[in-house]
Amino acid sequence: xxxxxxxxxxxxxxxxxxxxxxxxxxxxxxxxxxxxxxxxxxxxxxxxxxxxxxxxxxxxxxxxxxxxxxxxxxxxxxxxxxxxxxxxxxxxxxxxxxxxxxxxxxxxxxxxxxxxxxxxxxxxxxxxxxxxxxxxxxxxxxxxxxxxxxxxxxxxxxxxxxxxxxxxxxxxxxxxxxxxxxxxxxxxxxxxxxxxxxxxxxxxxxxxxxxxxxxxxxxxxxxxxxxxxxxx
Amino acid sequence: xxxxxxxxxxxxxxxxxxxxxxxxxxxxxxxxxxxxxxxxxxxxxxxxxxxxxxxxxxxxxxxxxxxxxxxxxxxxxxxxxxxxxxxxxxxxxxxxxxxxxxxxxxxxxxxxxxxxxxxxxxxxxxxxxxxxxxxxxxxxxxxxxxxxxxxxxxxxxxxxxxxxxxxxxxxxxxxxxxxxxxxxxxxxxxxxxxxxxxxxxxxxxxxxxxxxxxxxxxxxxxxxxxxxxxxxxxxxxxxxxxxxxxxxxxxxxxxxxxxxxxxxxxxxxxxxxxxxxxxxxxxxxxxxx
Ligand SMILES: Nc1ncnc2c1ncn2[C@@H]1O[C@H](COP(=O)(O)OP(=O)(O)OP(=O)(O)O)[C@@H](O)[C@H]1O
Ligand SMILES: [Mg+2]
Numbered sequence: 001x002x003x004x005x006x007x008x009x010x011x012x013x014x015x016x017x018x019x020x021x022x023x024x025x026x027x028x029x030x031x032x033x034x035x036x037x038x039x040x041x042x043x044x045x046x047x048x049x050x051x052x053x054x055x056x057x058x059x060x061x062x063x064x065x066x067x068x069x070x071x072x073x074x075x076x077x078x079x080x081x082x083x084x085x086x087x088x089x090x091x092x093x094x095x096x097x098x099x100x101x102x103x104x105x106x107x108x109x110x111x112x113x114x115x116x117x118x119x120x121x122x123x124x125x126x127x128x129x130x131x132x133x134x135x136x137x138x139x140x141x142x143x144x145x146x147x148x149x150x151x152x153x154x155x156x157x158x159x160x161x162x163x164x165x166x167x168x169x170x171x172x173x174x175x176x177x178x179x180x181x182x183x184x185x186x187x188x189x190x191x192x193x194x195x196x197x198x199x200x201x202x203x204x205x206x207x208x209x210x211x212x213x214x215x216x217x218x219x220x221x222x223x224x225x226x227x228x229x230x231x232x
Numbered sequence: 233x234x235x236x237x238x239x240x241x242x243x244x245x246x247x248x249x250x251x252x253x254x255x256x257x258x259x260x261x262x263x264x265x266x267x268x269x270x271x272x273x274x275x276x277x278x279x280x281x282x283x284x285x286x287x288x289x290x291x292x293x294x295x296x297x298x299x300x301x302x303x304x305x306x307x308x309x310x311x312x313x314x315x316x317x318x319x320x321x322x323x324x325x326x327x328x329x330x331x332x333x334x335x336x337x338x339x340x341x342x343x344x345x346x347x348x349x350x351x352x353x354x355x356x357x358x359x360x361x362x363x364x365x366x367x368x369x370x371x372x373x374x375x376x377x378x379x380x381x382x383x384x385x386x387x388x389x390x391x392x393x394x395x396x397x398x399x400x401x402x403x404x405x406x407x408x409x410x411x412x413x414x415x416x417x418x419x420x421x422x423x424x425x426x427x428x429x430x431x432x433x434x435x436x437x438x439x440x441x442x443x444x445x446x447x448x449x450x451x452x453x454x455x456x457x458x459x460x461x462x463x464x465x466x467x468x469x470x471x472x473x474x475x476x477x478x479x480x481x482x483x484x485x486x487x488x489x490x491x492x493x494x495x496x497x498x499x500x501x502x503x504x505x506x507x508x509x510x511x512x513x514x515x516x517x518x519x520x521x
Pocket of ligand 2: 040041042083158
């Protein structure tokens with residue numbers, strides 16, 4: 001599904017991702033775990049084409065997408081829920097969903113109804129400006145918006161950030177349902193609870209390198225080693 | 233004195249409409265792309281000159297004005313490509329310096345092509361509308377009408393089209409817009425074309441009553457900057473209201489205090505606004521991007 005081969009990414013003189021490689025299968029939702037500054041957001045932005053790689057390759061469904069622009073990647077189904085949700089604050093919830101479907105044209109009633117069924121709060125607040133939603137509601141909107149894009153791979157950058165445990169559970173539940181529809185999941189997190197809920201495979205990212213990976217159940221539950229890597 | 237007030241208000245609204253027209257283009261480009269396009273004044277100037285060129289070539293004024301506007305829209309896109317696109321990662325200061333350089337280049341091109349001597353176009357709408365309260369030339373009425381139509385048109389593009397949806401998305405959150413698959417080059421081109429259209433229209437219309445010369449865009453852009461601060465930078469309603477406010481204030485100052493103070497008045501209002509409400513009439517309290 002997604003294969004990242006030895007990529008180097010950085011800012012100016014700073015190398016952030018170094019010879020970073022992972023492989024993700026559609027049937028096995030994956031989590032990349034790392035502490036602050038490990039390079040999680042850098043990885044997500046690189047996958048969406050917002051940052052160039054200096055070396056290495058990104059393969060999506062066997063095709064090299066390394067040189068493709070962000071819009072083309074979105075069209076191919078590489079969709080991201082960015083760090084901090086990044087909803088369009090001065091647009092209605094509905095317009096945010098319309099923007100999610102932007103590359104496919106105007107969304108049909110059915111498509112919107114489908115997202116509303118998954119996140120009823122978005123139906124209730126349809127006309128309200130997205131900036132007025134609570135953090136948890138904004139996260140639901142960001143997820144709903146991403147669904148409108150018809151993802152084949154959904155990248156989630158710390159969706160639990162700033163959310164109460166109950167809201168984290170809701171997000172986890174939603175991601176599981178999305179995965180059950182056949183969407184590949186790459187969850188980038190610091191929060192083990194969400195990763196445990198969602199992921200079957202986990203990678204540990206430390207200062208720009210993938211230092212360990214394995215089945216999530218082994219790597220995350222009670223494993224002192226993983227916890228020491230994450231410093232928690 | 234007071235019986236002159238309606239007349240002065242009318243004159244002020246006409247003057248303010250020209251400020252609003254110029255300011256709308258400037259504020260659109262800044263609000264969406266965070267680009268300070270000081271070369272906007274030169275697009276205004278070229279709107280005037282190209283209309284002049286069309287009219288001297290025997291075209292009807294309206295046709296010449298429309299052609300000039302279309303040409304300047306294309307030029308606006310080109311200005312972005314040459315002046316700002318290569319500086320995508322650079323600071324705001326670099327953008328400003330680049331914009332000033334482009335202003336000078338365009339002024340020089342106009343000077344080489346048409347010389348520095350002011351040119352004039354015959355007024356396409358001679359005559360005066362007289363009412364019991366005030367009299368306005370048809371030319372001023374035309375400017376007010378075009379400003380209103382332009383504002384309505386811009387509102388419709390931004391709020392009723394998919395292009396407008398993508399422009400608004402970029403102005404609110406550029407990275408998120410990219411993640412929606414919005415193509416930045418399209419939004420840039422459209423924003424510059426629309427912004428340039430406002431400058432060119434203003435130049436074509438003003439050129440029908442005032443002289444056209446290579447540096448005619450300098451003062452309007454300075455005034456437009458005052459308007460932007462008055463109305464709130466990046467706000468379209470702010471550009472309209474700020475423009476009208478500035479026009480009326482200038483005419484009242486000239487009428488009731490002294491015509492020599494007219495231009496100083498604009499800057500007094502500017503300073504007062506910065507003290508009382510630094511974000512402008514329609515500005516958001518603060519946005520850090
Ligand atoms: N635009 C940038 N310019 C320069 N350095 C940057 C930039 N963005 C991130 N960095 C640096 O790259 C490193 C990785 O940052 P990144 O945002 O990818 O980390 P992260 O794992 O997402 O952290 P967090 O958990 O805090 O979100 C950090 O050292 C950071 O300072
Ligand atoms: Mg991050």
